[in-house]
Amino acid sequence: MNGRIFYFTLLIAVCFGSCKNTASKETVLHEEKHSPRQPNIVFIFADDLGFADLGFTGSDTHLTPNLDKLAKESVYFDRAYSSHPTCAPSRMSIMTGKYPARLGAVSHGKLGGVAHPGPNDNGLPMTETTIGEALKKEGYTTAHIGKWHIGKGENNPGTRGFDVDIASNEFCCPGSYMYPFESNNEKQRVASKIPDLEDRKPGDFLTDALAEEAVKFIHSTDEKPFFLNMSFYAVHTPITAIPEKVEKYKRLIGPDARQKNPTYAGLVEHLDDAVGAILKALEEKGIIDNTIIVFTSDNGGEILHGITDNFPLRDGKGSSYEGGTRVPLLVKWPGVTQVNTVSHERIIGFDYYPTFLSMAGANPDLHDIDGRDFSPLLKNPKEKLEERDLHWLKYLSLIHYRIPIADNKRCFETIVSGDWKLHEYFQMPDGYKQHFELYNLKDDPSEKNNLANKFPEKVQELKLKMESWKKDIGAPVYDMEKFYGHVKI
Template identity: 55%
Template sequence: MTKNVVACLLTLLLFVSCKEKNSSEKIEETKEQIQPNIVFILADDLGFADLGFTGSDLYQTPNIDKLASQSMYFTKAHSSHPTCQPSRISLITGKTPSRLGAVSHGSLGGVDGSGIDMKPEEITYGDFLQNAGYTTAHIGKWHIGHGDNGPKDRGFDVDIASNEFCCPGSYIYPYKSKVLSEEKTIKSAVPDLESYSPETHLTEALSAEAANFIANQKGNKKPFFLNLWYYAVHTPMEANKDKVEKYKKLITPENKHKHATYAALVEHLDDGVGAVIKALEENGMADNTIIIFMGDNGGELRSGITKNYPLRGGKGMFYEGGTRVPMFVHWPGVVKPGSVNNERVAGWDIYPTLLSMAKVDKSIARNKNLDGADLTPLLKDTNVKLENRQFNWVKYVSLIHYENKTERNWPGRSIIKDEWKLIEYYNMPYDLDRHQFLLFNLAEDPSEKNNLASENKEKLEELIMAMDKWGKDVNAPEYDMEKFYGEVHRASLKK
């Protein structure tokens, strides 16, 4: 073989090799550019310890536990607010509820901006994903707007089963209340599910709708985003009788969790998550679908529904039990299965994280002044830290809860900074001596048993100043007892 022939062969081999390499690089580049499908599952009132893998001694959640074992679990995830409505407004806009004036649960007795509707100028994550080429769907509870402020007006192509109330009229078909007033019965009725039967629990019906939506996306060249906001496990406490009877037999005097119907409702939620996973697998979408699972606020303590042990307090409270929620992210090929992240994160982080996950073009309109942080660096590397973060919550009472007079309804604010937490409670018309400070070191006292306010004045003053500065920065509504309650309401309470 002559030198010229050898040279020609080497040149040819080099050309083929380079071409194959370039082709391979293009394939990898194409894979990287593909937008993933995303499913965001939000559970209503699900407590920190309400899952098998988070420590429940009664509730059985095999589907959620298995998915969590394949995900990254955030041990210090917080809701944006101790109650659901402001929490949801924050989730979908990426801003703290206080920046939006949403510091009260419901419109009755709230301050300016804290009514039931999200502000119209806000750009939701549904809007930006829709603009980025996603087919978007919302299924389940909405509770942040109605009329022209419903899901289809806020970035969702599909809207299924969203009513105009805080919760469903009933979990039992036809999903309407038999005990509420006529007005509330109409608002709480869950629409779009007339084709189901008395044997179908509401959570099962929502899961079937989610599975149908997923199946309908097969062959669609566009990625999809499913906003699956379950009504469960919010009241009313209703579940299929066979599940309730199962848990009645399992409860012992030693159990911390003792509510059989709530346990059954949690199991319905778990069945629903299992149905969504099955739909993704059967339609060949599991490997390119991110699943985010989260609760909207702490577990409900009223009527002995649940306990958020070892955390103190529950829904409506500033204690950890009021805002710490289960949260994990399943991201095939990116997140290390079974990984655990101890960084403190919050609901307002979901919005910028979705932006990053979806590879949204920078030119697409999105909210300004986002308060959240992009969590994708943490999801890709457990060693990444988010520096210099502080977390603030503001909650003023709503008159719908006011006469209860329990701590879950006290107005106040709180802050967490460098594992130090400060709660400030404000005065109320019937208790003008209510004002107080509670200071905790969460690293040493995660159950918030020891108030250090009197013995650590320096840290107390530091956190008060930090709360004041933050409030001014986000233009948080200031607490005004006269404005908030008003003479008429206070007079009615004296009767």
């Protein structure tokens, strides 16, 4: 449903409800007294925001006062992971509560023009139940604002469980962050254009505009609980900020700073401003005390071309190293979470699905879900999740990453088991050889000291676990000749 039509429909519903007789009102009040209203859930996730991109996570450049304040009111998970180091597979996982590889999403669309096993170009399989659909069944009004990137045509937020769908295009990113939000590249102009914002004006910035749409939605809501899937395009390329912010960071960035990109710093600040606007709207509406706020990123920060630095983690987006998958995660649940606390439990992207349903008071059948409900950690900081292994699987998309292939864009599978992390890198058509890397994350979180030759038994143990996992979930099998045999290096 078009977002603006939805607002009008919602207003009619509110007016109709006010005309009911007094007995009906008393019945509703009686029910609410004995059955507390379900909390609203605002899920804010950035695109390509790195582990160390925020003030409270250690940025030496970026100013993020709104998110820093939110952190003081929240639980911060300092070992949170995305379920894939690139956008689309990670987002499919969030929407379904499943490993991307279980969905066949181990790449970025097609491989060198040859369709990859698993989801085709239309994205998220239509057989999957999204978190939007699941929460609608629990009585929630659902809204998606911003980046989708997991389906085209009829496979869009409006058909996948969201009552409101605003500004979701069919591309990875906006053509421009500046109005009219479209690319100068003719091949990308249509796909990258942001819909539903045609009434904006020159000088408008996309991240600000999305926040304004979120504010409108929040103010339009009635007594019914809502789920807002606030999916910013920022801080994905094209890296852009208004001139005032760029000039500000040119003055602030010192010669010894690790994060030296003033335009990226400005874009991060735009994101922080937008989060602040959403939080202010919740306060003005008088519902912030019954609203759960979750903030995270879809994968690690992009380090190419000096965009950012994920220090002390190695590498960035697209990589199997910690910099590719570690993300900031904040959860504020008023009356439940303890403020300004830190949890060291490992949380991963597909955990949000069962956790949101638990927060909503649902008790659904989750037998085919890979995620785990981590709400007990929010209610009691002393709680622990049952020990589990975490896996990542990525094959290369030559459409997304051109040859020659950067080392951090290789094909790999990875497992984290206890303190140990094993990477297996696959043979590639440019002569790159298959090999293993083994790290102890407790002793070496920056993954500098490869222990594969020192502990061959541990390599074999973890390799067997990876093979068993791939078989259990039906992951696509890597075949270099099938995927890349036609590629000319």
